[in-house]
């Protein structure tokens with residue numbers, strides 16, 4: 010007996026799931042610190058009461074907010090949503106004793122959460138001075154209803170759904186009877202028309218498979234309207250309140266007679282007029298019912314002011330009686346209202362028998378329509394299905410399945426939706442797929458289509474090529490002209506935080522990069538509300554909010570699950586995982602990635618470590634697609650703009666870096682094998698710094714600010730590096746493993762600036778960074794390959810540079826470009842020297858000849874040659890500023906940012922349009938040198954003389970190197 014089997018197995022799995030849920034709550038209550046629970050998204054701590062009102066038909070609605078006086082205005086990332094059952098607790102506890110009440114979430118914004126408290130007969134004992142904790146409660150109402158439905162299914166005989174049940178369990182084959190359709194919506198595309206015709210002609214069951222953006226709701230609405238036209242009564246359900254409300258709105262717009270069941274607290278404001286409560290309030294009994302409600306509200310208000318127990322009791326009794334009267338009057342009205350509606354809408358579990366539907370006869374409805382069917386447990390669908398002759402199931406089983414806590418229950422089949430099960434049973438004969446999508450630029454769509462929908466999707470011409478730059482008020486820059494942007498952090502040392510919990514992973518480096526990209530988008534004119542920032546982990550969502558929400562309150566930052574069913578013009582996706590082991594964990598759910606990617610209309614940016622995430626075949630296909638069809642950048646390009654002052658260290662490193670500048674050198678001596686030089690170097694500047702900061706903060710002896718510490722630290726490290734460079738006997742400099750990731754970032758920046766190879770080695774606590782001189786016989790080596798090269802003692806020929814994996818390739822390209830830029834800078838310095846020399850009043854301190862400069866440039870990588878030629882040709886011409894004809898032959902200046910020659914009146918970056926680049930360059934300098942320069946970061950003349958001398962020496966030796974290489978080549 011297939012039904013019996015299904016029912017008993019499912020009941021068992023539901024029980025398992027329920028137990029897992031209860032167990033999880035118990036474990037959390039007992040073992041997990043409240044703060045950790047908060048980072049899991051299941052509770053909100055230390056909230057204050059924002060407002061309190063007796064809205065929503067006598068229910069008390071309390072709005073809770075983060076504490077204002079400590080300057081936080083956004084809630085931590087959380088999984089609370091409208092309809093969730095929550096408990097309000099006094100701070101410090103999570104026991105029944107400290108529980109103030111339970112209620113239903115009515116609204117969640119980034120700044121506040123509103124909760125409707127039910128039947129709080131004596132009002133809620135909350136005051137605006139105290140702080141409260143809010144917890145999500147496990148809700149067994151849903152379980153009871155599902156169990157009830159399954160048992161009813163098992164014992165079903167002779168009701169309206171008998172035939173449907175037979176088909177859904179394979180006892181009989183689905184039938185059909187085609188009929189001509191006069192479409193109400195003339196805009197439907199072919200696949201939508203086919204789906205509507207199919208749904209109307211099927212006798213028992215039709216499945217509408219709607220991939221992202223294919224107009225599933227449009228199609229379902231047409232199907233329902235057609236059925237209504239035929240005189241059918243429809244029960245329409247979806248698993249989430251949001252989806253139900255969406256259908257209510259769309260159907261109401263088409264003048265269907267709709268009625269929405271459900272706690273009014275759970276409905277959107279615009280939907281409330283279609284809710285049973287609201288319709289009741291406007292029914293024939295209006296005045297009486299309204300009077301009773303008013304009396305209830307009044308009683309509540311008075312009751313709050315009363316403290317005497319006896320008096321309170323009287324009020325309670327009064328309220329109780331008023332409610333009873335209200336109920337009898339309502340029951341009569343409800344039946345009448347339900348019968349006159351054409352479409353009754355509810356959530357799957359809201360369609361239960363213990364709600365208003367109990368007032369209707371069992372065979373009242375003809376069809377049941379279930380939207381979002383792939384997101385629902387099959388058992389929850391059966392609550393409604395038992396009432397129908399025929400069902401329409403719409404959804405996309407390639408998006409996220411219902412959330413299930415018990416892994417074993419999921420594996421044993423609880424996560425298989427009715428939609429999937431039917432497709433397995435009947436194949437395409439019961440399914441029609443919508444294939445034209447109205448959301449994504451085709452470049453974004455193609456990957457999902459290929460990987461998830463057998464390549465069957467096409468982009469409608471209205472969206473096929475749309476880009477951010479086509480939006481009004483958006484300027485045309487690189488970021489707004491590309492549908493796909495991959496920002497690759499591979500090899501940049503932006504590792505994920507080391508936390509054990511799979512649900513809460515974070516990556517500060519990716520946060521910083523996302524911030525820069527959001528900045529670029531908003532500066533180009535994209536509204537923050539048109540951008541979604543999506544991360545698969547709650548912790549990352551939180552880090553992103555901390556960084557971005559204050560500046561962009563309208564920017565939506567959520568987990569993947571929070572965006573299902575939504576879309577945004579631009580989506581920025583941070584994949585978080587970056588580790589040596591190549592673990593992707595939670596990310597490995599293909600459907601989760603599919604949902605994240607397919608939220609984007611015009612632009613998708615993915616920030617990730619391709620080396621880590623490529624270990625997963627599905628993610629690799631995304632990376633490959635983006636590499637092939639989109640723009641790829643390496644995070645190195647962004648690292649320059651990440652100011653270390655703002656670089657938050659991860660937990661593990663905090664202690665190390667906080668003490669690094671003072672007392673940690675002895676500890677290091679004992680624990681690490683840092684080179685002697687490094688150790689000496691560390692002590693000395695430490696003293697100097699102390700002396701220096703004494704001067705600045707004479708009276709104030711308090712601890713250094715983070716900014717000052719970064720400055721000092723940067724100077725210390727720089728000095729070590731410079732000492733190392735002077736000492737020709739040393740080939741590499743290993744920094745101690747006590748260096749925090751922040752310190753390593755500083756090393757990274759300094760060595761990047763000086764053109765040195767640098768590499769991180771070791772795992773976890775043993776991780777340390779090593780820098781070495783650039784190898785002379787070849788372009789700057791890819792650092793992670795350095796180790797291998799040194800071991801094998803073989804140096805590859807520069808021409809034989811293999812075509813490596815994209816991330817490696819990227820990085821070497823970037824390093825090459827850095828090198829080219831460095832050369833340009835040197836070239837420029839040389840030209841400046843030259844021009845100074847030609848000016849009669851100035852005497853040159855620099856003895857280098859013009860010939861050496863050529864050699865230097867020519868000795869660079871071959872592809873630099875073109876750049877050199879162009880530069881030379883440009884140098885021959887006139888000022889690059891529009892309409893300026895001034896010669897730049899003698900007094901021209903090369904702009905470092907656009908690589909063009911300008912006359913003296915136009916060479917300043919701000920004058921000819923390189924202002925922004927100059928500013929960001931200045932920011933980078935500030936961060937690297939820890940010194941603030943006036944204006945846009947141009948150095949004043951009083952440059953640190955030591956540093957100047959050092960740079961001069963470095964330039965000299967580099968030129969010498971290149972010149973000698975040149976000689977050996979030509980001989």
Ligand SMILES: Nc1ncnc2c1ncn2[C@@H]1O[C@H](COP(=O)(O)OP(=O)(O)OP(=O)(O)O)[C@@H](O)[C@H]1O
Nearest residue numbers: 196197198219220221222223224225226227228447
């Ligand atoms: N035939 C059509 N012609 C033009 N635009 C359409 C058509 N069908 C749907 N759209 C547009 O596509 C968008 C999505 O449609 P709809 O809201 O019906 O889809 P949905 O089912 O809610 O989304 P999803 O497919 O992601 O679940 C809407 O902006 C709608 O106007």
Ligand SMILES: [Zn+2]
Nearest residue numbers: 904906907923
């Ligand atoms: Zn310029």
Ligand SMILES: [Zn+2]
Nearest residue numbers: 888893912915
């Ligand atoms: Zn000019």
